[in-house]
Amino acid sequence: MKNKVSFDAKLEDNISDLVKKKGVTRRDFMKFCGIMATALGLEATCIPKIAEALVSGPRPPFIWLQFAECTGCTEAFLRSSSPFIDDLLLNKISLEYHETIMAPAGDAATLSLTDAVSTYAGKYIVIVEGAIPLADSGNFGKIGGRTMIDIAKEVCPQAKMMVSLGTCACYGGLPAAKGGLTGAECVHGALGGLNTIKMPGCPPNPVNFAALIVNYLMFSDFPKLDTLGRPIFAYGNTVHSQCPRLNTAWCLQNFGCRGPSTYHNCPTALYNDKTSWCVQADVPCKGCAQPGFWDAGSFFNYGGGYAG
Ligand code: SF4
Ligand code: SF4
Incomplete structure (x- = not known):
């Protein structure tokens, strides 16, 4: 051939x-x-x-936590078939805990988490999806009777590395939007600035997340990050600079497109098995991968924009 x-x-x-x-x-x-x-x-x-x-x-141990979120980050990853991305990678890592796909429930699930943390302390990678509610001593978000912030404080500092997956985990996202009562914060902020890799996006692109894992499998290390902790391979350039509509009559900038101030590789990585992305579908970029989304980028609260 x-x-x-x-x-x-x-x-x-x-x-x-x-x-x-x-x-x-x-x-x-x-x-x-x-x-x-x-x-x-x-x-x-x-x-x-x-x-x-x-x-x-070897199959490195991973723990995947889900806090205040919509499970869209998990769904985007599990529903991708580009080709068999989820199946292949979930077989290459030892996924010790993931509430959406694990078999145990209730106390048995809680026990799996405790066991995984004590068995692999200092060796596991923790993926965190969702923001963490802090108001009312964290009581707006509980799993198995424990607040999300308590769970995060136990699991995240003992990890070899933390990956904040999705805009809610990275910057607070929708749970932290104005008017919310839960006092939700990004994981990094809620944990007092604990070091993390940030993979924002609503949802984050499964191809980028898969590439992060593949990079780890290849080099036992993570790719180069920018000053906000985002992998440069995916967040090194603005949407605008990679957009095929740049300097064309089809540009959506006059329709509020946030591409010029949003760092993400959507025009090249594409979504849905490399089918399309927002601008290709005639929808202006709303900056879902930038700090400040939802309030600054949402068309429902238009006018804020991003600093860049
Ligand atoms: S459509 Fe948006 S991202 Fe594309 S060139 Fe215009 S402003 Fe930039
Ligand atoms: S084009 Fe903009 S809104 Fe669409 S997925 Fe990419 S960063 Fe998010």
């Missing part, structure tokens, strides 16, 4: 085993590796390394 990437025999065997087990084609697998290389800004020569990371190596 023209341009077929070839691997050594052992890696080729491992890929064959994996695709057979998953019921997908080698072509799908290679497509996924290619998408990851593009998202991370890596050369095509890195594809064998990506493939190797996906079929071999």
Whole structure:
């Protein structure tokens, strides 16, 4: 086959085993590796390394917490099929706790979290989805009888790294919008400035999140971050600077498009299995990945805008 990437025999065997087990084609697998290389800004020569990371190596422990949010970040990730992104990655990490997809419920679920934290203290990556209510001693948000802030204080500081997934976790998002009573704050703020990687977006793009995990599987490390803690590969440029409508009659700037002040790779990563994105669907960017969204970016509270 023209341009077929070839691997050594052992890696080729491992890929064959994996695709057979998953019921997908080698072509799908290679497509996924290619998408990851593009998202991370890596050369095509890195594809064998990506493939190797996906079929071999240890399964690092992850804990996924969900606080004040709509579960849209989880849904966006689990519903993506680009190709088998969720299935492949959830098999490559050891997901110790995730309320939406785990089998245990009630006390058994609480116990899984406690066990995971004590077993993997200092070694697990914690993904946090959602803001944290702080008003009334945190009583607006409880899971299993404990406040979200209590759970976060126990789990997050013991992680090797925290990833704030989605705008609510990164900046407060909708739960922290004006008029709210819960005193919701972003995870970083609620935990006194605890170090975190931020992957904002409402929802965050599953391709970017997958690329963050693949980068970790490949290098046991995270990609370069900007001054706000966002991976540069996904948030290094404005939507505007990558937009195909830039300097055309079809530009939506006069319709309130926030692309010029929003840092996100939507025009290149696209959403829904690389089908489309806001401007392609004739909807101005509302800046869902910027600090200050919802209040500053929402068309329902128009006029604020972002500092840039
Ligand atoms: S549509 Fe929006 S993002 Fe695209 S060029 Fe116009 S202002 Fe920029
Ligand atoms: S184009 Fe703007 S509103 Fe749409 S997903 Fe990207 S950052 Fe969010």
